[in-house]
Amino acid sequence: MPGGAPLNLRSFLWRGENVFPDSEIVSRTHQGIHRYTIADYAERVRKLASALEQAGIERGDRVGTFAWNNHWHQEAYYGVACMGAQVHMINLLLPDEHIQHIVADAEDEILIVDPVMLEKLEGAYDEEAFASVEQYIVMGDTVPETSLGPVVDYESFIADGDPDYSFPQLPEDQPAGMCYTSGTTGKPKGVEYTQKMYWTQVMSLMTSQAGIKTDDVELTYVPMFHVSGWCRPFTTIAAGAKTVLPGPNPSAEDLAMLIDEEDVTVSAAVPTVFMDLLEYARETDVDFSSVRYFTSGGSATPRSLMEDYKQEFDVDLISGYGMTETSPVTHAYEPKPGMTDLPEEELFDLRSHSAGLPIAGLEFKVVNTDGEEVPWDGESLGELWMRGPWVTQEYYNAPDATEQAVTDDGWFKTGDIVRVSPEGYVDVVDRMDDLVKSGGEWIASVEVENAVMGHDDVVEAAVVPVPHERWDERPAAFVVTRDAVSDEAALRQEIKDLVAESYPSWWVPDAIRLVDGIPKGATGKFSKQTLRDEYVDESVIETVAENAPAT
Known part of the structure; x- marks a missing residue:
């Protein structure tokens, strides 16, 4: 019969390991700077997957992570997802009661914890909420004193794992990941991501004009606990790019140091991160010469911030858009043919009033309060509705929220008010609330x-x-x-x-x-x-x- 293999993450890991085995992964950790290659990484990913299977983790089980951006966390992304379980990235900055709700709702069976966050997790611990957790794994080769248990260090846990472990050929509708909304208007809601959702998101990020390329050095600054790290931990391996992971609670100084020392070309974060970096760069000698562009998302990026980066440091700060429910990226700024020669003022107007164009694979429409589509005239306002292979169709354990957010024909209602230019650029005006x-x-x-x-x-x-x-x-x-x-x-x-x-x-x-x-x-x-x-x-x-x- 016609057709090919299911869309799943295993193929990306295979590409990284076999085509770009010498590409480097640099990780800032509580123990210092750690370096190894994608070939080394892939072997450890298989050992982790094997060890999880030996520990009783089965297809569909959830393995939670409570960590900053480091190589152990990056290993969990592929190791958990490719063996058929779900990697559940817990936002470690949430209040304790939200963490309790998330762990209980997801029924995590194992929690992989950054040692610098042990105290935070201990403070959030609740016997009833954490009843499903059978094992705690602390990143590193030692276990600090902790009230959590049973507990083992990560290196000991994977020591007997099989470096030649064979990943199963998973169906593309197999859940691979899970994140929760930040819960600003009630308890956080869970969103599951399938192999297909991740696969299509990664492909769209690699093929967009502002995507991650093979010769890039990607600084994965957006927290890996925040909406799958905007899928960049998956994408860097698929692209074979050099990956730089900034470690625990990175500051503007940490970011500047890594950009300078590792020749970073691309990175992504929320606007406040780039505000802090700009203030630091103005006071010190930061070398931005390697940077191809920065992507700012999560909230609106001020025009003044874009102008300052370009005028003071010749760095392009571009905008993007997405949300937890969309895996997350749906729009990215890029000029259409013929626009690159526009005067700089007009380009800044476009950048600062646009979340970008929809990336390939996505459909959207803008609907007014009467349920009618509004025209793409750059003026008419309405709520943004989206549909695509990486856009969720339901919230986990929340049927009422699903009914309110997803239409019968698969449109997800974002709650964002936008206007669209005749050229298709989406300007996110505000959250409806x-x-x-x-x-x-x-x-x-x-x-x-x-x-x-x-x-x-x-x-x-x-x-x-x-x-x-x-x-x-x-x-x-x-x-x-x-x-x-x-x-x-x-x-x-x-x-x-x-x-x-x-x-x-x-x-x-x-x-x-x-x-x-x-x-x-x-x-x-x-x-x-x-x-x-x-x-x-x-x-x-x-x-x-x-x-x-x-x-």
């Missing part, structure tokens, strides 16, 4: 934030809705400045004038508060819910009431 609904009209908090961050003295800014008697809601901005401010009133007026240059007067924030830092969630993005709960006090509400437009 973060829009400011003023007088029956929408104000896009993300666009106002980007305008505020265009001020030379502003490092970070977040805009949230504040209740108002007449207009229902009005915008308030919380701002972090680079240095101490001598005249706060003057700065507030400058910020208001800056917003008014690009947007209607009724979009201008009625309250602007200077704060020491914007609270961030478990993925490094601004936590709008925390801002609303902890920063919007009576004084902010009174300021908004005093300054809101009369008409």
Whole structure:
């Protein structure tokens, strides 16, 4: 009969090992810098898979990871998934009660733990929630003192594994991975990824113009516990690229050091990471000469940040888009033919107002509140719906959430409000829950934030809705400045004038508060819910009431 082998990750591991055996994997760990080749890596992956099988892990069982980005974690990605189990990457920055819910809901049978995160896991431990866990494996060759048990070090665990272990030919609908949403509006929800979902996502990342190529040096900076590390740990092996893993709690200094010493060409992270790196680079001598591009995703990337990287360091900072439910990448910025010769100002306009084009294999549409598709005119707003081989069709153990998010014909409703240009570039205006609904009209908090961050003295800014008697809601901005401010009133007026240059007067924030830092969630993005709960006090509400437009 016609057709080929099932789509699964085993083929990517085979390619990396046999075609690019000498490509290097560099890992910063709690024990120092570790280096080995893809050939070495593949042998250890097979030993891990064999050892897991010897420990009783069967097809469909879940092996949890609680770790930063290192070579042990990278081995678990392929080792667990290719033997037929699911690698469940637990976000180690979540609050204890969410970790308890996640472990209990997923019913993890083994937890592979970074030793630097043992204390955090011990604090989250709950006998009932962790009842399914039969074994703890600590990354490294020793076991620190711990209350968890039974426990073994990773090197001892794989010591008797078979280096010639033969991976099964798995069906493409076999679950291979699992992540949970960050739980900003309730308990985290689980999303399972099949072999096919990962395979198609990796292929799309390798073939896109901004993808990972064989001659790249990829710094996997986005946490591997965050949506499968945006699938980059799978993709680097498939591409045969050199992989650099930044280890525990990496700082801007760590990132700069690895870029310089390892000649990094590509990396990806949330915008706040690149903000911190920019501030560090301005104060030190960072060598960006090897960099081909950086990808910023997870939240909107300010135009000013893109301009600063290009103008000060000749680095292209481009945008991407995706979510936990889409494995995760669905859009990436790239200029269409004929656009590369556009003036720099027009290119920055395009970059800063676009999450990019849909990557190959994905369909999307934009739907208004009446359920009708809106035109691609660069103005009409609606909710982004997506469908494709790596877009989920259900939440794990959450039928009600599935019913709300997935249509009968397979469209996933993202909850993001967007507009689309005639050329197909998607501009993510805001999360539906973060829009400011003023007088029956929408104000896009993300666009106002980007305008505020265009001020030379502003490092970070977040805009949230504040209740108002007449207009229902009005915008308030919380701002972090680079240095101490001598005249706060003057700065507030400058910020208001800056917003008014690009947007209607009724979009201008009625309250602007200077704060020491914007609270961030478990993925490094601004936590709008925390801002609303902890920063919007009576004084902010009174300021908004005093300054809101009369008409």
